[in-house]
Amino acid sequence: MDLQAKLTILADAAKYDASCASSGSKRKREKDGLGNTTGIGICHSYTPDGRCVSLLKILLTNYCVYDCTYCVNRVSSDIPRARFTPEEVVSLTVEFYKRNYIEGLFLSSGVIQSPDYTMEQLIAVAKTLRSEQKFGGYIHLKMAPGASKDLVAEAGKWADRLSANIELPRQVDLDQLAPAKSHVEIQSTMSNIHERIEEAREEKQKFASAGQSTQMIVGATDASDAMILEKSSSLYKSYRMRRVYYSAFSPIPRRDSRLPLIAAPLAREHRLYEADWLLRFYGYTVGELTTPEEPNLSLENDPKLSWALRNRSFFPVDVNLAPEEALLRVPGLGVRSVRKIIKIRRFHKFRLEDLGRLRAAVVRLKFFVITSDSNPSVWRLDSQSLPQLVKSPSPQLSLFQTGEL
Ligand code: SF4
Structure with a gap:
């Protein structure tokens, strides 16, 4: 498969991940290096025809050994598969940067072989970009939950932001739709990132300077907005998350019968972002924004x-x-x-x-x-x-x- 065909598949497969804003990062360009981050995150998706991108948002591969029902890349999905080598991602990033298509890279992946093996591949891309290509642009690496502490430590040396997706608000939601995943494992990865960020701050070292973020799918199960916001609130407190991103569930081809028939309203996703903002900057608590009688946010009023x-x-x-x-x-x-x-x-x-x-x-x-x-x-x-x-x-x-x- 040629590079363009891979790019078409793997950029499209990455569009389901919402957690890619590049805000909050400042990295100085090395002498003879390439690119600077602007400090104001504006990433978003890559368009396959190469126009108007500020962040190259791709998967290393859309093969995955897991079978999360809501994910188009799950092992049981019969979509066309592709896989980049780390060298191909490096070369694409540098080429796109030189052509002014992008300011940085958002790199995620299906889980190949194991979380550690997957992370080794992603880290190889970031390390090569920084150390060989002197790339000073923004890099966001998605962490495979369950990756070792050492690989977390290595990833943050090269990336501006790390993120592990919490996926769904409750363990029962994961049990229902992604039984191979657990909040314990995902949060252990978040905890490792958080610890390392704190250590690096004390030691005045550079490590994932744009912090960590996560993403939650909304409307794939019956979890209420109150449950979603409780989870976000606890993640902000426990791991000093920079952002929780909310992604309204949208049906994927050949839908599993455990999933809803219709997409969650985008207005719900929007109200969750507003509520999240109120929790972080306006001093509200989840118990004030929702009530036992109305556990879901109003779609009509903010x-x-x-x-x-x-x-x-x-x-x-x-x-x-x-x-x-x-x-x-x-x-x-x-x-x-x-x-x-x-x-x-x-x-x-x-x-x-x-x-x-x-x-x-x-x-x-x-x-x-x-x-x-x-x-x-x-x-x-x-x-x-x-x-x-x-x-x-x-x-x-x-x-x-x-x-x-
Ligand atoms: S682990 Fe990630 S890529 Fe793999 S099926 Fe689950 S959500 Fe999709």
Whole structure:
């Protein structure tokens, strides 16, 4: 099989992995080296015709000894198979970089022979790129769960980011759809990465400077959003994950009967990203974003607005007096706006129009705040029609506004 044919198969096979943003990495180019990371992650997928790529996102091979039902590369799948040699991946990466197609490499693989053997192949690519080609671009290596601690230590020497996919939120979900996998094994790999990152930080050594991330499939089992967010929250705490990526389940060819017939809504994936953001940067807990009666996030309203509508007694919040943590709970006020408010209000009393100048969503937040010229009357906060008045923008519209919920 020629290189182009392999590339077509192995770039397409990699598209199911969402965990490839290259944010947070800074690596200086060596003298006579190639490429720099920009610090702002924009990777995403490679298109087979070679256009418009910032990250070459491929699998080393789509052969896999495992049989995860949701995966197109599983051993029982009858798709065309291909496999690159490490040298071919090195050569492709360098060639694409020189042609300005890419800024880096996202390299994953089906499990060949064993997790250790697979990792040795992936590491060979990264090591050759760095030490022989002096490649300074971004490298993200996917870890095969169960790989030895030594190989984790080796992988992080060459890669900017490492990731091991948690796949599904509960062990029962794995038992149902990927019985050869276990959270214990996957999390042991995460723990090894985390430990090594911490050691390297103390020793002031370079090791996976963009940290680790993971990916969870959403909607392949009946696990609720509450369960998904509980898992994410515990991974963030235990292993200082940089990101948990959510991937809405989509049916694959020749579907296994244990899988749903239809794709999970992309809006659900989007709401999970918003909730994840609230957990990490706004001080919410999973128990606040979901309830025993409503374990799934609303698809209609974003999770911050949903919380506000369930907790109307918390409002109105006085923009000129309230502490930061209360301001962060106001729908339409994001982290950046809150920081600015706290700085400016020492010298200037905020009116509604001042909030507009901060680019805060005044149309929505006016129902929840007191300013020097506005105090929402009680009937508004009590009103049955409040949810209509402050309705969330559609997920598509708000997709790129996650930073300012
Ligand atoms: S181990 Fe990874 S590549 Fe292999 S079948 Fe499972 S999800 Fe797919």
